[in-house]
Amino acid sequence: MKSISLGQYYPADSVIHRMDPRVKVICAVAYIVASFLCKNFFSFMLLLVSAIILVLISRIPLRIVLGSMKALIFIMAFTAVINIFWITDPGAEPLFSWWIIKVYTKGLYHALFILVRIVAMIIGTSIFLTYTTSPIALTDAIERLLYPLSLLHVPVHTFAMMMTIALRFIPTIVDETDKIMSAQKARGADFTTGSLSDRVKALIPVIVPLFASAFRRADELATAMECRCYHGGEGRTRLRVLKLHARDFVVLAVMAAFIAGVVLINICGARNGWLYTMTIA
Amino acid sequence: MKKRRKNVTETVADTTPVTYMNPVPEGEIPMLRLTHVNYRYSAGTPFEVKALDDINLNIRRGRITGLIGHTGCGKSTLVQLFNGLNRAESGTVELDGEDIWKEPKEIGKIRFRVGLVMQYPEYQLFEETVRADIGFGPKNMKLSPEEIEERVNEAAAFVGLTPDLMDRSPFDLSGGQKRRVAIAGIMAMRPQVLVLDEPAAGLDPQGRHSIFSGIRDYGRRTGCTVIIVSHSMEDMAQYCDDVVVMAHSKVLMAGGRDSVFIRADELEGVGLDIPLVTKLTILLREGGMKIDPGLYTVDAMEDALCEAFGLPLYCDSPDGGPEKGGGRA
Numbered sequence: 249m250k251s252i253s254l255g256q257y258y259p260a261d262s263v264i265h266r267m268d269p270r271v272k273v274i275c276a277v278a279y280i281v282a283s284f285l286c287k288n289f290f291s292f293m294l295l296l297v298s299a300i301i302l303v304l305i306s307r308i309p310l311r312i313v314l315g316s317m318k319a320l321i322f323i324m325a326f327t328a329v330i331n332i333f334w335i336t337d338p339g340a341e342p343l344f345s346w347w348i349i350k351v352y353t354k355g356l357y358h359a360l361f362i363l364v365r366i367v368a369m370i371i372g373t374s375i376f377l378t379y380t381t382s383p384i385a386l387t388d389a390i391e392r393l394l395y396p397l398s399l400l401h402v403p404v405h406t407f408a409m410m411m412t413i414a415l416r417f418i419p420t421i422v423d424e425t426d427k428i429m430s431a432q433k434a435r436g437a438d439f440t441t442g443s444l445s446d447r448v449k450a451l452i453p454v455i456v457p458l459f460a461s462a463f464r465r466a467d468e469l470a471t472a473m474e475c476r477c478y479h480g481g482e483g484r485t486r487l488r489v490l491k492l493h494a495r496d497f498v499v500l501a502v503m504a505a506f507i508a509g510v511v512l513i514n515i516c517g518a519r520n521g522w523l524y525t526m527t528i529a
Numbered sequence: 530m531k532k533r534r535k536n537v538t539e540t541v542a543d544t545t546p547v548t549y550m551n552p553v554p555e556g557e558i559p560m561l562r563l564t565h566v567n568y569r570y571s572a573g574t575p576f577e578v579k580a581l582d583d584i585n586l587n588i589r590r591g592r593i594t595g596l597i598g599h600t601g602c603g604k605s606t607l608v609q610l611f612n613g614l615n616r617a618e619s620g621t622v623e624l625d626g627e628d629i630w631k632e633p634k635e636i637g638k639i640r641f642r643v644g645l646v647m648q649y650p651e652y653q654l655f656e657e658t659v660r661a662d663i664g665f666g667p668k669n670m671k672l673s674p675e676e677i678e679e680r681v682n683e684a685a686a687f688v689g690l691t692p693d694l695m696d697r698s699p700f701d702l703s704g705g706q707k708r709r710v711a712i713a714g715i716m717a718m719r720p721q722v723l724v725l726d727e728p729a730a731g732l733d734p735q736g737r738h739s740i741f742s743g744i745r746d747y748g749r750r751t752g753c754t755v756i757i758v759s760h761s762m763e764d765m766a767q768y769c770d771d772v773v774v775m776a777h778s779k780v781l782m783a784g785g786r787d788s789v790f791i792r793a794d795e796l797e798g799v800g801l802d803i804p805l806v807t808k809l810t811i812l813l814r815e816g817g818m819k820i821d822p823g824l825y826t827v828d829a830m831e832d833a834l835c836e837a838f839g840l841p842l843y844c845d846s847p848d849g850g851p852e853k854g855g856g857r858a
Contacts, residue, residue: 424652430614431653434645435714436669438637453665456655460700 258379262307263495265380269389271496272376275503279372282507283365288517289357291510292364298506299371306375316374317367324366331359383415385488392490405481413469421462428457549585551771551783558626559587560722560754561611561643566620568606580606582778584620588722588771593748593755595765595786598775599800604758605648607775608724611756612643625721641670644720648727650711654699659690659710662699666718677717684713687747689739705736712740716747723747724756729764741768766790766804766825774801791823806830 259265264272286292303313317324335355342350377386391408398404429439432453439450553559568581580603588594598604609615610622613629613636622629629639644666647653656662660681667677685695688709694702699710712728725744729737741757745768748755759765765772765786772789774782776799782789789796793803793811804825813820820837824830835841 427647428653430609431647431650432665433614434612434640434647435653435666436637436641436718437665438669453653453655457653460655461652 256378257382258308258312260307260380262305262380263499264302264306264375266495267380267499268490268492268496269381269385270392270490271492271499272381273386273389273393275499276373276376278503278507279376280369282510283368283372285507285510285514286361286365287514290517291513292361294506294509294513295368296364299368302371302375306380308375308379312379313371313374316378317370320366320370324363327362327366328359331355331362384412387412387415388486388488388490405484409481417462417465420465421458424461425454425458428454547585549587549783550780551587551589551773553587553589557589559623560590560625561588561756562586562621562623562626563607563610564621564623566607566610566617566622568603568610568615568617570606572618579778581610581617584780586773586780586783588754588756590754591748591752592770593745593757593768594771594773595769596756596758596773596775597760597762597765597801599760602775603778604775605726608645608726608756608758611722611724612640612645614640614645641666641718642720643722643724644715644718646712646715646723646725646728648730650714651704651707654707654710654714657698658696659685659699659702660695662710663713663717666714670718680717680719681713684717687716688713688743705732705740708732708740709743712744719751720753722754722756724758726758727760728757729759729761737764744768760801762790762796762802762804766806774799776801786825787823790825793822 267275283295286295303310332351332355333349335352335358336350337352337354340352340354343353343356344351381389387408390411391404394402394404394407429437433439435453437450437453439447439454441447442450547564549562563584563586566581566584566586567579570576570578570580584607596604596607606615610617611624613622616630624639624642629636629643654662656665663681663684664677667680672680681695685692690706690709690713694706699707702710708728712725715723723744728744729740732740741764744755744757747753757765757769769786771784772782772786773780774789774796781799782792782795790804790807793807796803806827806829807825809830810820810822810824814822818837820833821829824833
């Protein structure tokens with residue numbers, strides 16, 4: 249059950265940990281955009297190097313970062329394999345061919361590119377967001393960043409509060425699920441054997457109490473919030489006021505330089521006809 | 530859980546004679562016997578916590594054993610080893626003389642023999658009616674509908690659920706009633722050992738009393754071995770035959786309740802509450818009164834005080850009750 253926690257805050261002391269969460273959200277988005285801007289071998293290498301640097305300066309143990317990728321290893325392998333066999337290069341000799349299967353050099357490079365892109369996206373989001381930012385700080389940042397939308401009467405604060413609560417209760421619900429499963433196992437429930445329909449049925453004794461307790465908790469929480477006079481975002485002040493520091497501006501500048509670098513390499517590549525340029529993005 | 534299996538057999542081979550704090554009489558096979566049991570949470574990570582440290586323990590058959598200890602001393606971890614919900618990292622758990630993990634695939638059968646009522650069991654109810662919920666365990670045992678019906682009614686009677694409640698939804702009952710339904714759900718499996726983890730937590734004194742006396746009657750009438758986990762010395766003194774005291778992941782004391790409660794100073798030393806009556810005896814003795822130091826039930830105290838002041842013995846029930854008189858060490 250514990251493996252559910254796909255990304256979890258990992259407390260450490262690093263520049264990234266101390267950054268303003270708003271800047272981190274912007275950086276994470278920018279980083280994903282950058283990974284999609286990459287068009288040729290050299291820009292992808294730059295992306296890979298930047299991902300490694302990110303992991304190093306965040307001081308998150310490599311074991312933990314790799315652990316978060318384990319969940320997505322199937323998707324990564326699948327896309328890579330598809331790319332190897334799917335990409336055709338009419339002008340070139342196939343590297344390997346058997347029956348209708350033809351593998352081209354270009355296909356191998358495409359597979360590599362896709363892998364680097366996925367890895368960079370995972371590292372970018374997990375380093376900037378999940379591992380280095382506590383859920384509370386994250387929702388704070390999102391609320392602040394989406395603030396302009398509230399002028400259009402989008403209930404930004406409500407969404408942020410919902411998100412905070414949802415994040416807060418994930419570990420609680422996981423614990424609860426564990427307990428209920430143990431309790432039903434103690435009554436002879438069997439979750440591991442039998443046909444698919446048997447196993448789905450076996451989950452009913454877990455899901456019903458789980459829902460019952462989720463509703464109970466929601467009710468209690470609502471009462472507790474009302475008791476503390478919670479009435480939505482209006483006029484609410486904050487305990488932690490977000491403030492931009494010099495380091496945040498530096499990071500933003502570095503990020504902008506990084507994106508510019510990627511674009512520059514792309515332009516150079518297109519002009520000089522560098523090999524292995526990605527044709528489909 | 531799978532990773533921990535490796536060193537199970539090695540440590541058992543350790544043949545240094547085991548000293549159990551509560552030896553059983555010659556020739557008796559204890560209902561449950563734990564030998565060199567160790568358990569850690571999050572083993573191999575920086576968050577590692579030792580939950581059980583070399584536990585050697587006998588649980589004697591047909592008796593009511595109270596398992597007492599502070600929050601976090603390993604009580605709940607220990608009881609989850611009894612029915613194989615968790616497996617010890619090393620050491621053995623024997624049920625009726627046989628290792629429960631001898632056939633790991635058959636562990637489900639052990640869970641029918643050792644019924645475990647977990648903490649706050651009212652949150653595991655899920656069926657549409659009380660009857661169906663109590664029958665969930667027996668149904669998993671693949672019994673006939675008649676047999677299930679019989680067991681459900683029997684179990685409901687033990688915990689004091691009236692027939693009119695049986696066809697209601699368990700979600701409509703009060704907290705105390707839900708708790709009874711959950712306990713009945715385990716009793717209906719007719720386990721050889723009934724383990725209850727804090728069965729009275731969160732109940733008012735009257736609710737506590739009625740749950741505990743229901744459990745005691747069940748134990749006496751069926752001959753089932755009962756283990757009650759609690760941190761209330763008061764309740765344990767009143768309802769248990771044997772007491773096991775845990776502190777800091779170890780068994781501190783184990784044995785008949787007389788032999789445990791007479792060591793009141795040690796109990797206080799590990800921060801456990803001693804029964805109020807025991808406290809009173811200590812105070813009276815300090816004040817110079819000649820009174821038996823091993824008193825722990827109200828009835829026994831009453832008799833002792835009457836004796837000391839030369840009053841006739843006050844008798845509130847004609848037969849004296851089973852706990853009466855036994856409260857003296």
